[in-house]
Amino acid sequence: MDAAQAAQADIDWLVAIPDSDFRAVVLGDIDGTASLPHRHALRARMVLTRWRKHLHQLTTDTEQQLAARKHEHGIDGWRSRAERHRFALRSRAVECQRLRAEAQAASVARGDFALRDAEAAKASGASAKELRARAGEVALDRLIAAHRTEFARHVAEACDALGVSVPDSIARDLAQEGAPS
Known part of the structure; x- marks a missing residue:
């Protein structure tokens, strides 16, 4: 399969469809029943993350089914089909990972x-x-949490320089650390 052969309309369709329909396309790719244009579109850069997510979910589902039925007898036909399905899922996951790395x-x-920013x-x-x-807010929250006392001191200094009172939460942080406020 080659993403370069995918039509933009097919890629856009895969991006927009609900998860249940996307899962059906992924399963169709596995068993060979999906249309060739959709199979090519699955390999397009904008679709790779979603494809990987669904491959992972399907692999997990398959492994859970195999584990749940490992002691059952008389299901050799089912088990061999499930093993082939799991192998196909793993092969597609390797292909997807390779395509993601190349992209x-x-x-x-x-x-x-x-382009990456636009896709995200x-x-x-x-x-x-x-x-x-x-992302900046998350990083700032982590930085403050890691250096709470230092942050409180900087806020207290800035409040003092501006002639405003120190917020209660900052005063509490400084008091807990025994720092002058």
């Missing part, structure tokens, strides 16, 4: 970060700017 390497080589934004329903702002 990432090509993106880095091209400096193609705007489209997938999350937020703009790239909003996602970067959220």
